Amino acid sequence: MAADYRSSMRAICTLLFFCLPIAQAFYIPGFSIKTYSEGDPIPLFVNKVYSDNTEIQYAYSELPFVCPPTRRHNPGGLISGSNVALNLGEVLRGDRIMVSDYELEMGKDDEARYLCSQKVNRADLKKAIEVVKQGYVAEWIVDNLPGATSFVTVDKSRKYYAPGFKVGYEETSWTTGRPRYFLNNHVTLVIRYRQAPGRAGQRGKKVILGFEVYAKSIEAENRDASGLPPDLRSKHRPLELTMARNVTNSTLSGSSESSFHLEMLDDGAEDAVLTIPYTYSVYFREDDKTSWENRWDPYFVNQEESTGVHWVAIVNSLTIFGLLTSVVAVIFTRMVRGDIKQGILEEGKSRGKRRGLKSPRRSGEKTGGLLEQPGDVDTIDLSDEEVIEEVTGWKLVHADVFRSPANGYLLAPLIGSGMQLIFMAVGLITLSCFGVLNPSFRGGFISVGMALFLLAGIFSGYFSARVYKTFGGLNWKYNAVVTATLVPGLMFATIFILNLFVWAQASSTAIPLGTLFGLAALWLFVQLPLVYGGSYYGFWRSGAYTHPIKAGSVARQIPIQPWYARPVQLALAAGLIPFAVIFIELLFVFHSLWSQKTGYYYIFGYLAVVSTILLLAVMETTIIAVYIQLCSENYHWWWQSFFLGAASAAWIFAYSVYYYVHALHLTGFVSNLLFFAYTLLACSIYGLLMGTVGFLTAYAFVRRIYSAIKVD
Structure with missing residues (x-):
């Protein structure tokens, strides 16, 4: 199995390198070609003004010291001073395009x-x-x-x-x-x-x-x-x-x-x-x-000149990914080889009884501890290494590993929303690599992302309902409403509060009231019904996920954990590894979004490769960390797996603070508030996405290793 795992990883890496030049080739194709004859009028549109020193933007036509539009009919049928219809992405990014004189x-x-x-x-x-x-x-x-x-x-x-x-x-x-x-x-x-x-x-x-x-x-x-x-x-x-x-x-x-x-x-x-x-x-x-x-190539010469740095980022990511793959391969090799050699736990129990092995103790059972007499309880033959290996580590918690977690009614909506974000992110990067989203489609990244997010509501409701029922939930309608409201509610509340500050500055980034009502209508008439439909199908038709082992009636007592296996330390250490995979590429993303204010980051070929390696790194890091936790006889892995995947968001936020101090020169309270608020929101969304990846990976891993254990 380890050989198959390594072969699959090599195949994935090979596929990524073959896809890289293809993705690069499609990063900026154009749409329909506009042609002009000699003497044809060429309209000039004015948009906005922006600065590297502040997050406040203004519509150029509304500046009090520029020429006001004369409202005359220009050749070509356009009227100066008339506003150009904008898509949702253009409105949200602060565009205010108007016909000039x-x-x-x-x-x-x-x-x-x-x-x-x-x-x-x-x-x-x-x-x-x-x-x-x-x-x-x-x-x-x-x-x-x-x-x-x-x-x-x-x-x-x-x-x-x-x-x-x-x-x-x-x-x-x-x-x-x-x-x-x-x-x-x-x-x-x-x-x-x-x-x-x-x-x-x-x-x-x-x-x-x-x-x-x-x-x-x-x-x-x-x-x-x-x-x-x-x-x-x-x-x-x-x-x-x-x-x-x-x-x-x-x-x-x-x-x-x-x-x-x-x-x-x-x-x-x-x-x-x-x-x-x-x-x-x-x-x-x-x-x-x-x-x-x-x-469009001259707009990206600087990004193309940094090709060497992008390749350094990819090599750095592949190096870390290779080390993680080796560790995971060792874990799988050790477990599979042990299962083949030693047999299933049922046989180990019978051997343990014949040799004086005591069954795993449950909390609430009375024992005399280490001072018990041999006649009172069974003893362990320490000379039998196979028996010790059979009943120590992760196999000891087999009866508790699938026990429903505390506050599972909160974890289920998080997983559903994370699946919605995964669908949106994969769709955006794929469309960008193949040129559907490019600079000529102004505001397209946000608009298409919003459309994908809304359509993915059905997947959000489906997975949330199934996880919710797996945890023993009964009120699926309540879970559907929470799932449909979680991410949109967080984003809407944040944007609305920040909008109050931006409105006071008369900035073009202030979202019009009509747009806010439009977003609310999209949530009410599109997002909520899709999540509701997906929840109904997932709860009543598909039902709960089945587990290979049923949970015991009495929870096992968890021993004191070593310092490296405690939740906070383990999550921070696990989050540092995925962050190390992407921190070089993050520099280019931050520079495009916060320094240049143009949003013209379209080297999506490199970003797709690094993002794929990031996902694999999160998955492998979660497997390693959950394995360490289970070997420490801690079966509370449900929430911990989510935090393991999401932990790199904390490192990204810390990196954004470093970037703010050393690279940005923002002035004014509102600009600084916008930077930290939007950065925190973006890191929260990223953490939710990666937390879902970590949870799904851990769930598949735990099901895989415990499916080989048969218990009476």
């Missing part, structure tokens, strides 16, 4: 174009300074591509994109030492295109390959009647965010600082305003080196 026509360059002049008061100016000071980045969209700032790799061999562009920048005055804030009020838009593939290209149609945005700050003065500066290519004074008046403009005309306001006087007028003119330039550049299918 920027006019782009395929193939038509426009060196300078005036957009508007926005007048801001002191309150609006304060908001603009806050946005610039926090380092906010704006996200615009053209042909489903986010506007990006272009950079070149260190070796200058490849170009890569950083999504978004800076709203403004901060400088320190060399005369006063105080910070000064400048707003980028001019953007140069570069649209990269090529001939469309197939027949569309033969008809002269083109496809967009890239959308680059270069922002610049230009003073409000020295403009012509149309609002344009005389020459955009020459050096201009930047537009400073201040209400002050320049009083020493001609004092140091020969100094480079003369182009800035050396001394500022504020008249203190409440009705003072600052006029901010907005202009833009548009350039189209043909790119024959990039295909339409690979147009």
